[in-house]
Amino acid sequence: MPDLKKKITIYDVAKRANVTIATVSRVINGKENVSGQTKEIVMQAIEDLNYYPSPIASGLSKRKSQEIGVLVPFFFGEFFLKLLDGIAKELHDFDLILYDAATPEQKKKLIAKVVGENKIDGLVVVTLPIRTDEEINLRKARFPIALIDTMHPSYSSVCFDNTYGAYKAVEYLTGLGHQRIAIISGAIEDPFHFTVASERLKGYKMGLSMANIPINDKFIQINDWSRLGANVITKKLLAMKDRPTAIFTVSDLQAVGVLEAAREMDIKVPEELSVLGYDNMDFSDFLGLSTMSQPLSIASQLGIELLKNEIDSGVNKKEKIILQPALIERATVAPV
Amino acid sequence: MPDLKKKITIYDVAKRANVTIATVSRVINGKENVSGQTKEIVMQAIEDLNYYPSPIASGLSKRKSQEIGVLVPFFFGEFFLKLLDGIAKELHDFDLILYDAATPEQKKKLIAKVVGENKIDGLVVVTLPIRTDEEINLRKARFPIALIDTMHPSYSSVCFDNTYGAYKAVEYLTGLGHQRIAIISGAIEDPFHFTVASERLKGYKMGLSMANIPINDKFIQINDWSRLGANVITKKLLAMKDRPTAIFTVSDLQAVGVLEAAREMDIKVPEELSVLGYDNMDFSDFLGLSTMSQPLSIASQLGIELLKNEIDSGVNKKEKIILQPALIERATVAPV
DNA sequence: CTGTTAGCGCATTCAT
DNA sequence: ATGAATGCGCTAACAG
Numbered sequence A, B: 001m002p003d004l005k006k007k008i009t010i011y012d013v014a015k016r017a018n019v020t021i022a023t024v025s026r027v028i029n030g031k032e033n034v035s036g037q038t039k040e041i042v043m044q045a046i047e048d049l050n051y052y053p054s055p056i057a058s059g060l061s062k063r064k065s066q067e068i069g070v071l072v073p074f075f076f077g078e079f080f081l082k083l084l085d086g087i088a089k090e091l092h093d094f095d096l097i098l099y100d101a102a103t104p105e106q107k108k109k110l111i112a113k114v115v116g117e118n119k120i121d122g123l124v125v126v127t128l129p130i131r132t133d134e135e136i137n138l139r140k141a142r143f144p145i146a147l148i149d150t151m152h153p154s155y156s157s158v159c160f161d162n163t164y165g166a167y168k169a170v171e172y173l174t175g176l177g178h179q180r181i182a183i184i185s186g187a188i189e190d191p192f193h194f195t196v197a198s199e200r201l202k203g204y205k206m207g208l209s210m211a212n213i214p215i216n217d218k219f220i221q222i223n224d225w226s227r228l229g230a231n232v233i234t235k236k237l238l239a240m241k242d243r244p245t246a247i248f249t250v251s252d253l254q255a256v257g258v259l260e261a262a263r264e265m266d267i268k269v270p271e272e273l274s275v276l277g278y279d280n281m282d283f284s285d286f287l288g289l290s291t292m293s294q295p296l297s298i299a300s301q302l303g304i305e306l307l308k309n310e311i312d313s314g315v316n317k318k319e320k321i322i323l324q325p326a327l328i329e330r331a332t333v334a335p336v
Numbered sequence C: 001c002t003g004t005t006a007g008c009g010c011a012t013t014c015a016t
Numbered sequence D: 001a002t003g004a005a006t007g008c009g010c011t012a013a014c015a016g
Helices: A010-017 A021-028 A036-049 A055-062 A078-091 A104-117 A132-138 A162-175 A196-210 A227-238 A252-264 A282-287 A296-313 B010-017 B021-028 B036-049 B055-062 B078-091 B104-117 B132-138 B162-175 B196-210 B227-239 B252-264 B282-287 B296-313
Strands: A067-072 A095-100 A122-126 A145-148 A156-160 A181-185 A220-222 A246-249 A274-276 A291-293 A320-323 A326-328 B067-072 B095-100 B122-126 B145-148 B156-160 B181-185 B220-222 B246-249 B274-276 B291-293 B320-323 B326-328
Touching: A010 A021, A010 A036, A021 A036, A055 B055, A067 A078, A067 A104, A078 A095, A078 A122, A078 A296, A078 B078, A078 B095, A095 A104, A095 B078, A104 A132, A122 A296, A145 A296, A156 A296, A162 A181, A162 A196, A162 A246, A162 A274, A162 A291, A162 A326, A181 A196, A181 A227, A181 A252, A196 A220, A220 A227, A227 A246, A227 A252, A246 A252, A252 A274, A252 A282, A282 B282, A296 A320, B010 B021, B010 B036, B021 B036, B067 B078, B067 B104, B078 B095, B078 B122, B078 B296, B095 B104, B104 B132, B122 B296, B145 B296, B156 B296, B162 B181, B162 B196, B162 B246, B162 B274, B162 B291, B162 B326, B181 B196, B181 B227, B196 B220, B220 B227, B227 B246, B227 B252, B246 B252, B252 B274, B252 B282, B296 B320
Parallel strands: A067 A095, A067 A122, A122 A145, A145 A156, A156 A320, A181 A220, A181 A246, A246 A274, B067 B095, B067 B122, B122 B145, B145 B156, B156 B320, B181 B220, B181 B246, B246 B274
Antiparallel strands: A095 B095, A291 A326, B291 B326
8 A cells, every 4th residue: 555645756757757856846847848758658747646846946046935924913904814814815826924023122133033044035023113223234145125014225115105194194183283293102211112103203393394283292192003002192282281182093903993982971072072093993983083094905015116126126226115094085084 | 256146055165074964964963973062163154154944955855845835716805814823823934825716616626737747745624625536636645634614534624613603692692582583695506615614504593492482584684794795684684574673694794784874774783773793803802892702713723733743654543533612702782 | 072974865077 | 959967055864
C-alpha cells in the first residue's frame, strides 16, 4: 500500500513524463523553450499526480517565497479589518503573512527579524510610524517596503490627509454658522507615536483660523480615544456657561460618547448640539452620525500596487499618494 | 565596500567562530551537545554578524516552516477580527499566514493548494464547514488541522453551542412572561452552508416547546442577516393583529434593524417590545442591546492549543470542545 | 564534543 | 529542445 501522504516531488513528475526535472521545472515556470508536445505530457503528469511544487524548495532556489508580510500595530477594529481585507484581495498569488506588533518593542523585534530572515518578498507596514532606529534596520532589507496610512521619506506610501480632513470637518461646521466648536482629540502621546491625533488637531485649528474664529483652549480636549472618555469630557464641555454648539471628535467611537452624554443631559442633537465624528464606522450609519470617511479599500489597493511594482521593477520610487477623506452628512449636524 | 545587503549565512558565522556549520546549527537549534565555551563564541559571532537563520533553508531541511495557516471565509467584521486577534496572540514563534476564502470555489482551491504545497506546519479552519470532497483532500494533509467555530468528525475543534445559546435566549424571554416570541433568523441556505442559522433556529424552537408555547410559523422569519432585512420584517411582524411581544434575532446587526423599525413605528422598547440579539458586538454595548455573548478569545486560545498539541505530539485526538454563550442583560428586554 | 557529508526539492547554468 | 550537474542555506546522521 502506497503512502498517500508522501510528498510528490518534481522527480516523480519527471519520471512519469519521461523527461528530466529540468524540463518539468521549465513547464512549471512557464519557460518558452519547451516543445508543445512534451509540455502537454508534463502537464498531464502533473495533473495525474496532483503535483504541487514545494514553495519552500522553490523559494530556496529562486530566493523568492511568494509571501508578502503585513505589519500591523494590533487589531484595532474595523479600520484595520477593512484595510487588511483590501490587501488580501489584491495579493493574488502571494501568500499573506500577518505580523502583529502589539507593542513598540514587539514591533522593533519583528522588524529586525523580518529583515534578518529575509523570507518575504515584500513588506507593507500599516499605520505604524517608522522610527529612526527601525529605519536603520529596514534599510538592510533585501525586499521592497510600502507604507499604508503612515509615511516615511525612504519608502512609497499611501496615506490619508488627516489635517485636511479635520479642516474640512470644521469648515463644514463653521459654514453652518457654528462659532463655538470644541474638539475631542485622542492622546497625542502614545507608545507607538501615532500622528493622527495631532494632524487632526492641526486641521481643526486651521479650520477655525480660516473662519476667523479665535482658538479657545477650553474647547480643545484630549482623551484616550474612548467612548467613555469622550462622554466624561462632553459633560464638562456642556456644563460650561458658553458651551459649544458643536463638538468634533477625532473618531466615531468618541462621537458616540458625546451622543450619550448629550442624551444624558437632555441636550438635543442636532438641534442644540451638532456632533461630527471621524472614520465612518459601520455603526455610524445606523446611529445617523455625521462623519468623515476615508477610502480604505482604495488605500490598500494602491498600497499593494506600489509594493508589487517595486517587487517587479526592483526600483524604489518613493511615491507618495495622499487620499482625501470625504464628508458624510447624516443626522447629527445642523445649522446653529 | 562590502554589500550590506548580502545574506549572512551559517558559513559566515562558522568561519568567524572557527567552527563548522554543524556546530553553529547545533547552537541555533539549542542542542545539548555543545561545550559552553564554543557555544558562547558562536552566539557572539551570531550577534556580531546579526545573523538570522534562513527559515526557508531551515524549512526545507527540517520539513517545517514555522508557519501556521488560518483559513477564514471572508472578512466579516468583529467576530472574525476577535478570533483572529486571539489566534495571533497565541502563535508565538509561528508565523501566521492568512488564507482568505472569499467564495466556496476559492475555499476548495485553497484547500487543495495548501494541502498540496505542504508548506505550513498546521492549519486552523475558522467558521467554514468542511464538505466531504474537501475532507478527502484534507485527509492527505501532512500537517495537523484544527477547527474553530465549525466541526467535523475527523478533526479537533472548538465550537460555540448555538442551539443551546438560542435556547437560553428564548428561555430568558419566556421566563419574563413572553408568549408571543418571534425569531428573525439568517438565511439557512448560503453558499458556504453555514450551520449557525439553523442551529439557532433549532434552539428557539426548543425554548418554546420547553415553555409549552406552540410554534407559530408566522413568527419564524428568515432573512439575509442584514439590518435592513430585519427592519422590513419587523414592520410586518409588528403590524400583525397579535403582534409579538418579543423579537429574538440571530445577530446583533439584525437586532439593530428591529430597534429601528420599532422606533419608526413608535413602539417603545422594551416597554412594548423586547429585543434580544446575538453576538454581543461592540456597538451593542452602547446601544444597550441585550444579547448573547460568545467567548471568542477563549475559543481561539483553545483552538491553537489543540493545534499545537497535535503538532508536537503528532497525534490527532479529535477533541471536541463546546463553549457556552452567555446572556448579556442590558436595556432592550423587559417583562411583558 | 565537533567535523564531514549527504540530502531537503527545486532552479539554473552549461552542454548537447 | 532537453539533459546533467551545481548550488540555494540549513539539518541530521554518521564518524571520530
